[in-house]
Amino acid sequence: MMRADFQSDSQAILRRCLASCWLLLFVAVTTVSGQDAPDEFLFEQEPYDVVTLTDEYEGVRLKVFPIGGLDEQSRREAKPDDKLRIRLLVHPDREYDVRWKDIAKVEFFRELVLIEANRLVSEKHFDNAFHYFAFLLRENADLAGLAPSIDRFLMADASSAFRDGKLEEALAILDEVHQRDPTRQDLQQGLRRVTEQLFARYMQAGEYRRARKTVSWALERFGREQFGTTADTWEKQLSQLARRELVTAQKALEAGKMREAYVASKNMMEIWPDLENAGTIAASISQRYPVVTVGVARPAGILDPREFHDWASRRAGRLRQRMLVELEGYGTEGGLYVSPVATLSTSPDGMQATIQLRRDLGSQRGLELTGYDVSRVLLEMADPHNNHYLPLWREVMESVQVRDVFDVVTTLRHFYLRPESFFQVPLGDVGDDTQQLPTQPYGVLEKTPARTDFVLNQDYALKGATQPREVRELVFRESNTAIQALLRGEIDIVDRIYPGDLERFRRNETVKVESYAVPSIHLLIPNTTRPFMDSRVFRRALVFGINREVLLREDLLGGQQLAGCQVLSGPFPIGKSSDDALGYAYNPRRRPRPYNPRLAYTLSLTAKAQLLEAAKKAGTEPPPEEIHLRLLYPDAEIPRIACTGISQYLTAIGINCESVPLPPGEVQPAEGEPWDLLYTDIVMAEPAVEIQHLLGAAGVTRSGSTYLEAALRRLMSAGNWAEARDGLHEIHDLAHEEVAVIPLWQLVDYFAYRDNVRGLDVQPISLYENIENWQIDLIR
Numbered sequence: 001m002m003r004a005d006f007q008s009d010s011q012a013i014l015r016r017c018l019a020s021c022w023l024l025l026f027v028a029v030t031t032v033s034g035q036d037a038p039d040e041f042l043f044e045q046e047p048y049d050v051v052t053l054t055d056e057y058e059g060v061r062l063k064v065f066p067i068g069g070l071d072e073q074s075r076r077e078a079k080p081d082d083k084l085r086i087r088l089l090v091h092p093d094r095e096y097d098v099r100w101k102d103i104a105k106v107e108f109f110r111e112l113v114l115i116e117a118n119r120l121v122s123e124k125h126f127d128n129a130f131h132y133f134a135f136l137l138r139e140n141a142d143l144a145g146l147a148p149s150i151d152r153f154l155m156a157d158a159s160s161a162f163r164d165g166k167l168e169e170a171l172a173i174l175d176e177v178h179q180r181d182p183t184r185q186d187l188q189q190g191l192r193r194v195t196e197q198l199f200a201r202y203m204q205a206g207e208y209r210r211a212r213k214t215v216s217w218a219l220e221r222f223g224r225e226q227f228g229t230t231a232d233t234w235e236k237q238l239s240q241l242a243r244r245e246l247v248t249a250q251k252a253l254e255a256g257k258m259r260e261a262y263v264a265s266k267n268m269m270e271i272w273p274d275l276e277n278a279g280t281i282a283a284s285i286s287q288r289y290p291v292v293t294v295g296v297a298r299p300a301g302i303l304d305p306r307e308f309h310d311w312a313s314r315r316a317g318r319l320r321q322r323m324l325v326e327l328e329g330y331g332t333e334g335g336l337y338v339s340p341v342a343t344l345s346t347s348p349d350g351m352q353a354t355i356q357l358r359r360d361l362g363s364q365r366g367l368e369l370t371g372y373d374v375s376r377v378l379l380e381m382a383d384p385h386n387n388h389y390l391p392l393w394r395e396v397m398e399s400v401q402v403r404d405v406f407d408v409v410t411t412l413r414h415f416y417l418r419p420e421s422f423f424q425v426p427l428g429d430v431g432d433d434t435q436q437l438p439t440q441p442y443g444v445l446e447k448t449p450a451r452t453d454f455v456l457n458q459d460y461a462l463k464g465a466t467q468p469r470e471v472r473e474l475v476f477r478e479s480n481t482a483i484q485a486l487l488r489g490e491i492d493i494v495d496r497i498y499p500g501d502l503e504r505f506r507r508n509e510t511v512k513v514e515s516y517a518v519p520s521i522h523l524l525i526p527n528t529t530r531p532f533m534d535s536r537v538f539r540r541a542l543v544f545g546i547n548r549e550v551l552l553r554e555d556l557l558g559g560q561q562l563a564g565c566q567v568l569s570g571p572f573p574i575g576k577s578s579d580d581a582l583g584y585a586y587n588p589r590r591r592p593r594p595y596n597p598r599l600a601y602t603l604s605l606t607a608k609a610q611l612l613e614a615a616k617k618a619g620t621e622p623p624p625e626e627i628h629l630r631l632l633y634p635d636a637e638i639p640r641i642a643c644t645g646i647s648q649y650l651t652a653i654g655i656n657c658e659s660v661p662l663p664p665g666e667v668q669p670a671e672g673e674p675w676d677l678l679y680t681d682i683v684m685a686e687p688a689v690e691i692q693h694l695l696g697a698a699g700v701t702r703s704g705s706t707y708l709e710a711a712l713r714r715l716m717s718a719g720n721w722a723e724a725r726d727g728l729h730e731i732h733d734l735a736h737e738e739v740a741v742i743p744l745w746q747l748v749d750y751f752a753y754r755d756n757v758r759g760l761d762v763q764p765i766s767l768y769e770n771i772e773n774w775q776i777d778l779i780r
Contacts, residue, residue: 041128042116043135047109051086054104063089066109072144075106110140118149126157151180158190167198171218178222188226191218195227199234209270209490212238235272242272249281258289258469259455266291269778283778290776291470292757294767295482295491297498297636299452299475301665303444305766306424308690309682309700310667311520315495318768319442319454319471322462324355324374324430325423327685327765329517330581333721335686337420340462341369341427344420350412353419357406367438367461371402373430378410381422388429392692393422395716415719421689441771442471449664450475464772466759471771475664479637486511486752492776493753495767498637499565500558505752516749517763518582518685519564521573522642524631524742525678525701531611531623533676538607539739542677543593545600545653551645552745556638564748567592570732571694571741572687576748584721585687585728590736592743601653628656632669633679635661642744643679677742685765688715688724691731695740708734 052061064086080101087095117132133150154177161170171194195218202211215234224231249264265282298312305317328338343356361367380386382394398411427439438461442454454471476482479498485491505513526533548567564576569592575583615622633639643659650657669675684690693699695708711734715727756777761770
């Protein structure tokens with residue numbers, strides 16, 4: 001490296017440059033221009049220092065490599081004849097010695113960053129300034145002048161937010177200023193103005209809970225002395241409103257109008273729970289009229305607990321109707337079924353199933369139900385001309401007999417794995433035309449896109465003593481907002497936790513987390529009426545083209561490992577663990593296809609060529625040059641995030657894919673709506689039975705595969721569980737080879753609830769399955 005004396009060498013160069021246009025180029029490259037690169041922040045560039053020469057050298061500012069060994073103290077104490085060794089950025093192979101008497105100032109890179117941050121603040125570019133200050137706090141927290149610059153930045157940002165009406169944001173910024181310097185002169189006035197306007201906004205909007213929370217937080221955070229008599233005015237307004245609600249609640253309670261009393265007491269507790277006697281009265285009303293509020297990811301379109309491919313419908317359907325027979329859990333050989341109104345039994349050879357109705361229902365509970373009512377429905381299920389018709393039941397059932405009025409004996413044509421599963425019919429459908437059976441737990445009181453209110457049927461024959469009188473379902477599009485609502489006590493339960501947020505729920509001591517008994521399996525259903533989707537080669541391309549492992553692990557699980565959550569190779573649940581009885585249908589020898597975008601691209605081209613050749617032979621219209629797919633999904637967070645990733649992966653291999661949400665509450669496209677793929681999540685509680693509903697001729701997929709239909713028929717005639725397991729494994733293999741569905745992954749689903757909710761089942765199949773035993777305590 002060459003070294004030169006700046007006085008003898010560079011001075012001459014600079015003087016000559018001043019007299020020539022070459023100086024323009026030299027200055028542009030070696031001096032500070034005052035403009036950042038448009039696509040990066042200053043602190044993201046390679047660090048450099050700036051040496052500014054005296055007026056004798058026209059005050060030229062030179063960009064130099066960071067000067068080693070120089071700090072603030074040595075910079076201050078330098079003598080005029082001392083020399084500073086520098087390297088210009090444009091001449092990295094040469095060093096220059098510059099006398100301090102020729103230097104006006106030396107600015108370190110960190111100081112340049114601070115100068116730029118202050119400039120951004122003065123020009124009100126607060127978002128960009130934030131990044132600069134964050135960098136300095138991380139790298140040079142003790143930099144002289146940084147602390148007052150940050151304070152000025154925060155106050156300016158708070159003022160801007162206040163002027164724009166962003167009062168919550170302004171208050172949060174002022175809180176940061178208060179933490180940094182609670183004695184700042186202009187802070188008190190700013191805090192008072194912002195809090196006053198925020199309180200007034202909430203009160204005007206009727207958001208009394210938020211108004212109270214804001215006041216309580218501000219007084220505790222900043223001290224009552226910051227607000228003077230204004231704090232007394234706020235509290236007086238709230239207490240007066242709460243007292244009105246208290247009077248309303250007492251009058252409704254005296255009149256026996258329990259719902260009106262509950263609404264008023266709830267309003268009172270939200271407005272000002274510290275009101276005298278408020279807690280006692282609210283607790284009394286809550287005990288007599290308990291209400292539970294549940295946060296859900298999506299509303300239910302229809303209310304049917306048998307909808308295995310509609311989570312919301314299964315959940316809310318239990319509130320609307322009870323089944324003659326209900327799935328309770330699992331044993332070593334499939335599902336365990338119980339009846340709320342009968343005792344079930346099967347003969348040793350499995351050829352007869354008996355339903356023994358409880359004889360006390362009519363006298364004790366007002367539920368007039370006989371064996372003749374049940375037999376009528378079972379016979380209707382075998383009648384092709386009846387609305388209750390089930391083709392599978394007609395094939396299995398030989399005869400139905402009533403014995404001793406209350407016993408129903410069904411004889412089968414051949415062994416069937418779970419004949420009890422056919423008895424999952426609504427109790428409301430049982431009985432003659434002249435009676436209205438009190439079997440509906442709840443009625444729908446009010447329904448909007450954002451909430452559904454269910455109110456207890458007072459004539460419900462099976463109601464429990466502490467059962468909630470109302471169930472309120474509130475829709476939360478984002479998991480984070482549901483978490484916050486649960487922690488604040490605004491809701492009691494979150495029906496289905498976004499898996500990546502599971503640990504956030506578990507960390508809170510007031511929240512309990514429980515898993516459901518049956519994991520959900522997530523699939524893409526192909527619309528085989530569309531040319532590309534009818535191609536098995538193209539469906540294979542889709543499987544290879546989606547990085548299911550990354551989507552599951554990173555996007556849905558948030559990088560964490562959750563037992564039972566894994567990529568699938570077929571249309572069956574694998575179970576929550578290796579010894580889970582539910583996994584009897586899954587063939588573990590069939591491994592999921594790996595992510596292989598190159599193979600996916602090749603297969604898509606092959607499928608396109610095959611379709612083109614087939615069109616030529618048939619003389620029909622050829623397939624389009626570009627492939628465009630419409631991927632529909634239920635409008636909830638898990639499908640939304642998954643389908644966004646799926647679309648990106650497919651588009652990357654030349655398969656243009658548009659992900660489109662279905663209307664709220666819908667899980668299937670409307671008649672006539674164009675679609676290629678449908679995202680669905682299924683709770684397959686009894687695979688041996690419900691695989692017919694997925695892959696059968698009248699199932700969700702309508703695959704039309706003769707091989708699969710034959711395998712499904714063989715499964716129907718299985719003589720024992722060993723044969724059934726072999727048949728299910730065969731179906732798994734065929735579905736894998738045919739790509740009847742695009743299997744994605746299995747998720748173990750969890751719900752969370754506050755400790756004021758008691759009586760919930762451990763690992764239920766659906767949330768409300770024992771709601772008759774729930775007990776809801778008041779949250780103070």
